[in-house]
Amino acid sequence: MASSLLSLASASPSASLSSHGISKGKLNLGNTSLCFNKEKTNPFIKTKSFGRISMVITSNVSRFEGITMAPPDPILGVSEAFKADNHELKLNLGVGAYRTEELQPYVLNVVKKADKLLLERGENREYLPIEGLAAFNKVTAELLFGADNPVIKQQRVATVQGLSGTGSLRLAAALIERYFPGAKVLISSPTWGNHKNIFNDARVPWSEYRYYDPKTVGLDFEGMIADIKAAPEGSFILLHGCAHNPTGIDPTPEQWGIIADVIQEKNHIPFFDIAYQGFASGSLDTDAASVRMFVARGMEVIAAQSYSKNLGLYAERIGAINVVCSSPDAASRVKSQLKRIARPMYSNPPVHGARIVANVVGDPALFKEWNVEMEMMAGRIKNVRQKLFDSLSSKDKSGKDWSFVLKQIGMFSFTGLNKAQCDNMTNKWHVYMTKDGRISLAGLSLAKCEYLADAIIDSYHNVG
Numbered sequence: 462m463a464s465s466l467l468s469l470a471s472a473s474p475s476a477s478l479s480s481h482g483i484s485k486g487k488l489n490l491g492n493t494s495l496c497f498n499k500e501k502t503n504p505f506i507k508t509k510s511f512g513r514i515s516m517v518i519t520s521n522v523s524r525f526e527g528i529t530m531a532p533p534d535p536i537l538g539v540s541e542a543f544k545a546d547n548h549e550l551k552l553n554l555g556v557g558a559y560r561t562e563e564l565q566p567y568v569l570n571v572v573k574k575a576d577k578l579l580l581e582r583g584e585n586r587e588y589l590p591i592e593g594l595a596a597f598n599k600v601t602a603e604l605l606f607g608a609d610n611p612v613i614k615q616q617r618v619a620t621v622q623g624l625s626g627t628g629s630l631r632l633a634a635a636l637i638e639r640y641f642p643g644a645k646v647l648i649s650s651p652t653w654g655n656h657k658n659i660f661n662d663a664r665v666p667w668s669e670y671r672y673y674d675p676k677t678v679g680l681d682f683e684g685m686i687a688d689i690k691a692a693p694e695g696s697f698i699l700l701h702g703c704a705h706n707p708t709g710i711d712p713t714p715e716q717w718g719i720i721a722d723v724i725q726e727k728n729h730i731p732f733f734d735i736a737y738q739g740f741a742s743g744s745l746d747t748d749a750a751s752v753r754m755f756v757a758r759g760m761e762v763i764a765a766q767s768y769s770k771n772l773g774l775y776a777e778r779i780g781a782i783n784v785v786c787s788s789p790d791a792a793s794r795v796k797s798q799l800k801r802i803a804r805p806m807y808s809n810p811p812v813h814g815a816r817i818v819a820n821v822v823g824d825p826a827l828f829k830e831w832n833v834e835m836e837m838m839a840g841r842i843k844n845v846r847q848k849l850f851d852s853l854s855s856k857d858k859s860g861k862d863w864s865f866v867l868k869q870i871g872m873f874s875f876t877g878l879n880k881a882q883c884d885n886m887t888n889k890w891h892v893y894m895t896k897d898g899r900i901s902l903a904g905l906s907l908a909k910c911e912y913l914a915d916a917i918i919d920s921y922h923n924v925g
Contacts, residue, residue, distance in 0.1 A: 535654055535895055543893040551891040552909060554900040557706070557872055558775060559740075559838055562906050567838070569773050571831045575820040584816060591800040593622020593781070593810045596819035601766060601781045604822055605735065605749055612756055612785050619784040619796035621803065622810045626736050626767030627655060629782040633732065633763050634663035635802045636784075636795070637697060646697045646732065647689065649673075651897060653706045653734070656699065670698075673708050678865035678877045680710045686723055694728050702733045702764070703748040704741035704871025707899035711870055717751050721758060731755050733764040740771040741871040743839035745832070756785055768818055770872070771835055777814025842872055845902050845910065849874075852914035859922065872903040882920040890916035 533541070539555030561567050592598065598620040603613060612618050623629030637644060646665055648656050649672035660667045670692070671684030689698055700720070705711055712720060724731055733752050739745040755762050767780040782799065786792040803809070821827045846866060853863040866874055878886065878898040886892040892913060894900050905913060 539893045539895060542887070546891055546893075548891040550909075550912060552893065552904065552913065554892060554894045554902075554904045554913075557770070557901050557903065559770065559773060559872070559903045560906075562841065562908075564904065564906055564909075567773060569831070569834050571821055571827050571834055572772060572774070572817055574827060574830075575817045578820055579813070579816055584812075586812065589622070589809045589812050589815070591803050591809050592620075592796065594812060594815040594819060596823065597622055597779075597815040598781065600819055600822035602783055604745060605738065605752060605764060605766060605783060606756060606785075607746075607749075607753060610753070610756065616789040617786050617792050619786065619792040619799060621782050621796060621799045622815055623765070623780045623782050623803075624807060624810060625769055625778040625780040626734065626765055627659065627780075628778065628807070628810075629765040629767070629780045630656070630659050630734065631663065632782045632799055632802055632806075633765060633784075634660050634665050635806075636799060638663050638665050639802070640798070641695075641697075644695060644697060645693060646699055647692050648699045649685075649701070649705070651707055652699070652701075653736075654895075656734075668692075672705075673710065673875065675877060678875065679868065680712060680716075682712065682716055686719065689720070689723050689729065690727060692727065692729065695730070696727070697730045697732045697763070698724055699732045699734060700751070702735040702738070702751050704737040704873070706736065706871075707873050707895070707897060708875040709869030709871050709873045710875065712751075714750065714754075717754055721755050721760070724755075725758065725760060731760060731762050733762065735764055736767045737770050737871055738766070739832070739835045740839060743836040745835075759787075761785055761787055768814065772818065772821065772831070774814045774817065777817070778811060779814035779818055842902050845905050845907060846874065848907050848910040849902070849905070849914060852911045853917065856911070856914050857918045857922075861921075872901055874900050874902055876900060876917060878917070878920055882924045885920040885924045886916050890919070892916050 536555055536557075540553060543551060543553040543555070559567055601622075602618050602620045603610075606613055606618065621629075621632065623632050634646075637646065643666070646660055646667040647670045648660075648667050650669035651673055652669075657667065670688035671681045673679075674681035674684075692698070701711075703711060721731075723729075733755075735749070735752065738748045741748045752762065752764055762783075762785040764783045764785070765780065766783065768777075769775045769779075772779075784792065784795045784799070786795055821831050846869075850863055850866040853866065857863070865877075869875065876898045880896045883894055883896050883898060886894060890912075892900075900913075
């Protein structure tokens, strides 16, 4: 509670105060203090005049008074609203986190085994180097590019462990801001909600390229190509390697080839965000095919990785930033500067999740088991996707084509619902989702598909 100070300053202060029997120029009135003040006036003091007496009022105003309240996060805020809802049929399809058929969080068995191995070995908790765990960096680059890839053998990849996908993207953004001043990053429209925040905070200019076609609920390939061609030469083109977030719409292999052609012609730098390798299709190699195509063409590439989804290491914050360079010397210099950026930002990365990844990928038996579990998780989402399509098609008698649900891939589906329709999904049906129409199929069970189909059909046809 702010305190107040009232000061008296009369034309004849000593006489007027002493005549009232006030010593030392101070009069206490309950919790209020009236003071004769010969000191210089404080700049934070406000003075009010009452005849021959000036009353000076001060209060402890916060220096942070000018900071406004930030808006709630559009994704994490969905979970908060979901928790406050007591309806028995409520569904949380906002946050992209894998759930079992019972809609419970899932810890991979292979992660439990790797955890047990770490305990048995009695691994210490010493600081990692700035670039992270060496064993992790080795296997993560091999996982993305292929262990036999010439860029690995020629040591042309600068790999630094980052704080999952977000932190790895932030490192790359800082590198662009520092060494490519004025260069623009092109981001798909729409894209993952945090992409724009990352580049804004790194002070890297960005613009959007067309990606989603609302008429087909599919890829606007012609618009995408036109916008990449129109970008200033040497721009960074941010691409989702697989399972585009939020749409779930990926280019075909043939389309990826054309995208690579245009990027090469314009001397752009491809910048991949790989958040779902192995989790989208169930195959690590299939989901890395786009990145490997660009690298095989001899292009210099930036690629951010995350192990939140494919190993379920959400809270461990495990990822990496990789920069494929034209020479080992360039890779060495890039890595040194990535470390220089990381040092004042967070000093060094966490070790526990990195050791889990290194053990799982580096051990043939655990690696095989991990692939089986990824196929299982990807398979459950595919089954849910099929069930939702079947339910929509059988329940909706309007003749609308819902096939886009099957054409999309990964944990998300872009429904094409507008904000008002999304509000109806939540307010009437207790289905929580982001306001752009994205739903996370990982948070859906087979048993709830028909209920969700009813909600989507009602919202699509009955809300403008």
